[in-house]
Each structure stands twice: as structure tokens, then as C-alpha cells.
Amino acid sequence: MVETLSSSPSIWRFNHRRWFPALFSSYKTLFALLWIVVFASLFIWQRNFVDGISIFRRPLPFRPLPRFRPVVFNLTDFGAVGDGVTVNTLAFEKAVFTISKLGKKGGGQLNVPAGRWLTAPFNLTSHMTLFLAEDSVILGLDDEKYWPLMPPLPSYGYGREHPGARYGSLIHGQNLKDVVITGHNGTIDGQGQTWWKKYRQKLLNHTRGPLVQIMYSSDILISNITLRDSPFWTLHPYDCKNVTIRNLTILAPLFEAPNTDGIDPDSCEDMLIEDCYISVGDDAIAIKSGWDQYGVAYGRPSKNILIRNLVVRSMVSAGISIGSEMSGGISNVRVENVLVWNSRRAVRIKTAAGRGGYIEDISYKNLTFENVRVGIIIKTDYNEHPDMGFDPKAFPVIRGISYSSIHGEGVRVPVRIHGSADIPIRNVTFRDMSVGTTYKKKHIFQCAYVSGRVIGTIFPKPCENLDLYDEQGTLVKKSVSENASDIDYDI
DSSP: OOOOOOOOHHHHSOOHHHHHHHHTSSHHHHHHHHHHHHHHHHHHHHHHHHHHHHHHHSOOOOOOOOOOSSEEEEGGGGTOOOEEEEEOHHHHHHHHHHHHTTGGGTOEEEEEOSEEEEEOOEEOOSSEEEEEOTTEEEEEOOOGGGSOEEOOOTTTSSOSSSSSOEEOOSEEEESOEEEEEEESSOEEEOOTHHHHHHHHTTOOSSBOOOSEEEESOEEEEEESOEEEOOSSOSEEEESOEEEEEESOEEEOOSSSOTTOOSBOOBSOEEEEEEEEEEEESSOSEEEBOOOHHHHHHHOOOEEEEEEEEEEEEESSSEEEEEOSSOTTOEEEEEEEEEEEEEEEEEEEEEOOTTOOSEEEEEEEEEEEEEEEEEEEEEESOOOOOSSTTSOTTOOOEEEEEEEEEEEEEEEEEEEEEEOOSSSOEEEEEEEEEEEEESOOSSOSEEEESEEEEEESOOBSOOOTTSEEEOTTSOEEEOOSOTTOBOOOTTO
16 A cells, blocks of 8 residues: 555644754854844845945936026037146137127027136127036136236226236126126136246236136126136126126135235126135235226226125135225225134225225124134225325225124234324224124224224223214213324234
8 A cells, every 4th residue: 555645734834842942952053043144134234335325426417507598509519628638718719709799699608518628818708608517617727928918907007016017817808798607616717826936936027817807897797606726816897887796616725825815896886796705815805996096097986885695714814805906986885794714804994195085885794703813904004006106195085984793703803993194084883793802901992093983882892082872872972082092013
């Protein structure tokens, strides 16, 4: 008889009471299984982690370039190569020439794609948008023989560093209307290191050129780009109207990058500068209007300028300066919501006998100083002149300067206002000021030949040149003497 297996389910049922004790009777077996579980978990976690990292390493989604003009070109359409070695000056010039023919159609846009686009200086044209894509860099050739020479500015009569001609800017424009320089934070790099070294070694026979200079133009917008390492002043609007500058990053080394001002509005009117970060080797912003007798003769003031929402740094000069070249006059300037950090000076007005002109109706509001040597400074002996043709009796007028909501810490001298018998400073107002100091001497609020008032209580204690008023505007104490001086340049 052939025996058959019983179909009883009891034979095939998993008997855990028999198998589990047998399986785990040895601690070595249990230990081995635990290690298998641990390594399997680690493998799964590692694979998932690497996959997660790879997500971050993947290139960001493509950012389409916005279209601001009816006709759009790519720099490569004109034969440019963005390898950082090929010189693309001709490509830029061809592109600008092509766009110059499109003014009646609304102009043209030149897109600079990602890459390093080496070039000598080139000019812009009216009704043009220069758009710098993400990771695009326009590089300036650092050999001065490729930089054109231009006559000195008419309000300076002098190249600023040398008599006679001056070098032009890397990106230049004159007598233009409706110009936009913008992008996805692309960069214009002046490669200024060679220029700075030659300047210090006195190897240059002409004044260095700015990075970007727009002259005699109107309706200008510059936004959303980075400007760095300019040979000289970085962004120089000269005799322009209706200029908007916003969302810029401007960089240069804090030391050994001489005269690399960030933004220098010069004989300009109706200008807005906002939402910028500037860290450079000279003034972050310096408002100007011509130099001595040349500026007086040119007669173009800087006026109606609003500066707001900035973070600035200058270890050599000041965060925001007015002057010293101010001979055409400067008026109606508003500076609001500015942080000046780790700087030599925060906000400064500078001029001298021989300048002529005026500085009036200037207001500073909501300023924060963090670790600066001098917070507020007005200086009237900045004796630097283009030549000996200036009138030593051309005394500038300084009046109507107000400071409100001024705060900070780590400031060595909060206020130094140094007028003179020939250049007294009139109608200065302080209100809501509290600045923590790092110096314990008495004279840390310094004055000479200044008149004005303090409204309410401020810290540190103001100098005795100023009248004291309560918050309701009632006179509490008259000044001892407007001409008293406690200037101490040793602190």
C-alpha cells in the first residue's frame, strides 16, 4: 500500500512555540540577526539620504529671462564667447549698434547669459535694457591701453587724480534716455586689482575710470546686479535726472582699494537709491556737484535725492558722505533706514574754503551705527583743490541739517561737527538719539561754530553750542556760545 500524506492542517501549521525557542536558543544567532537588521536599516537610510542630497545638487529650475523690450537679443548672437579669455568688445559694440536702430519700436534688450564675458569699455544706447542672467559676469580688461581717454568732467576741470584727460568707464553712456541695467544678480567686475596697484606705485598718467558711468541722461534704472572691484568710483551718474538705483550689491576690498566709492550721484536730481548692500574701500555713497571754481561755473546742483533701506560699510572713509566736491550745491537730500557697521565714519558732510556752493535741507532719520569710530561728522577743512585757481574766499553755506532717531552701539565719538568762523554751520537739529559709546572721556559730542537745537533728551549729552528744547518745543536752555569749540581729533 502506498502511504499518502495526511491533509490534516496541523502538519503545515507554523508552530511558533517550537520554532522561536529553537531559533533564539543561541545568543550568537540573536546577535547576528540584530546586526543584519541594523545594517539593512543603515543601507536604506543612506540611500535615501544620498537621494535627498542629490535633489539639492540638481541645478535649480531654469529661470526664464524676462522680456522688457519688443526685440530681444542674446550676446552670443553677435559671436561672443563667455570663457573669460576671449575678448568680446566687438560683440558688445555690434549688439548696442543694432539696438540703437530700434528706438522708434521701443528699443531692444541685450541678454548676457551665464559665463565670463571679457571686454574692453563699451557704450550703451537709448531705449536699451542690458540684462545680466544668473551666473553671468562682465569682466573688464585690466590693461589701461584698452580704455579710452576722455576730457575731464566740466565741473571738475581736472581729471581728479591727474590734470588733463581721464580714462572712461567700463560701461558708459552719454546723452541717453530710457536705459535699464538689470538682471538676475549677474555681475559687472572691473578687475580693479591691477589698477589699484599701479595707482599706489604712481604708474598711471591719467585718472582711473569708473566701472559704470552715465552722463547727461534721464530715465535711468539700475537694479538687481552686483558691481565689484571697480578701478575707481563704482557707479557714477553725472548730470542725470530721474535715476532709480535699487537692489544692488557693491563690493571692493575694505583696504588697498583706493577711491572705490560705491555710488556717487554727481550734479544729479530726482534720484532714488534703495535696498542696497555696499562694502567698499572708500565712501559707500558720496553725493557731489563739482569741484571749486569749475563746479561753481558749471552750476548744476545735486537735489531731490532719497536714500533708504541700506546696509553699508567703509573702513577707510564713511558710509554716506556729502561732498567734498559740492561747489554746484546740494539740497533736499533724505537719508532713511540705514545701518552703518564696522566703519571708520557713519554719515559725513565735508567741504572747505574755496568750494563755494551750499549744503542745505539735509535730513537723516532712522540710522543705526554699529562699531564705528565717528558717527556723525561735519568737516569744513577738507582742503583738496584741483589747482590754484580757486577763490579762497568762496565759503560754502551749510544749514538746515537734521538728525532724528539715531541709535547704535560701539561708537567712539558719536558727533563731531567742526564749523569755522568763515564756514559756520547753522540750524542743526537733533532729536531721539541714543548711541552707546566705547570712550569715557568728557568730549564725545564735539562742536565748533555750530548753532541749532536739541529737542527732548538725547544721549550722549550734547555740546553747549546747541539750544535745548523739551518735546513740546519749549526752550529749556539757551546755548552758551555758538562758537565754542571742544573738537578733539585725538579721540
